[in-house]
Amino acid sequence: MDKLFLLILIIIVALPSFADEQCRSITISAHPNYPPFHWREGDSLAGASIDISKGIFRRLGLNVYVKYVGNWQEVLNSAKRNDIDFIPALKNNSERQQYLHFTQESFAANPVAFYVRAAELLDVDQMDDLAGKLGSINAGDSHTEAIDAFLLSQPQVQAIEGLAKNFRMLLERETDYFVTGYLVGNEYIEASSIEHEIRPAIVIQGPEVHNAFTHEYAKTCPNVVTEFEQRLASEKQLGMIASAIKYYGLQWTQLASH
Incomplete structure (x- = not known):
């Protein structure tokens, strides 16, 4: 009341x-x-x-x-x-x-997630475990300063426009991980019925x-x-x-x- x-x-x-x-x-x-x-x-x-x-x-x-x-x-x-x-x-x-x-x-x-193919990178627990891997972010996105600093330190991270293209590149093995908002990523994965193909390896709360x-x-x-x-x-x-x-x-x- x-x-x-x-x-x-x-x-x-x-x-x-x-x-x-x-x-x-x-x-x-x-x-x-x-x-x-x-x-x-x-x-x-x-x-x-x-x-x-x-x-x-x-x-x-x-x-x-x-x-x-x-x-x-x-x-x-x-x-x-x-x-x-x-x-x-x-x-x-x-x-x-x-x-x-x-x-x-x-x-x-708006937690941040590092998404990978479901059957791969099973030992990833922290960002440094992805060092040297092929990554992508949604063009223009910014996360925490720590995440942004890590991604900027990785020469093989690409800025790709759009959730669909980023997830497609991950599915087609053109990248090893994709970083985006956890809520956003999960909504896309559910709508695309790819829950069994893509998983969040790291979820950063806060x-x-x-x-x-x-x-x-x-x-x-x-x-x-x-x-x-x-x-x-x-x-x-x-x-x-x-x-x-x-x-x-x-x-x-x-x-x-x-």
């Missing part, structure tokens, strides 16, 4: 007034191939992070525009150019902090994804940033984000299996 009361308060609380015209709307984009957090649907995007973020902004009284702008690197470039205002559910690192203002409150936990505004938008609309963060924390505490991740994971799996 207490949770329901809090939820009602979140929804019916008086909408704040944002005087600056720029602060009455916001443009969102995200990784086009990162379920259950977000994925491309035509010229727009869908997923847990899109649903949660869009809902919060609308309850703040903003006009929300969700745009597909291209691959992940182009999303980041669009943020650098201020062509978009907000990216949900991405890893926080020092390079991205140069042009993005990350929320203090994380969006969700990494989280955060939401981020461009520096320009955060500077111009600090009240939006503050209100968003407060409501994000409330919805996270109520379990709404966890529920959205579960719901959209099932939805994407069903879509991908058809």
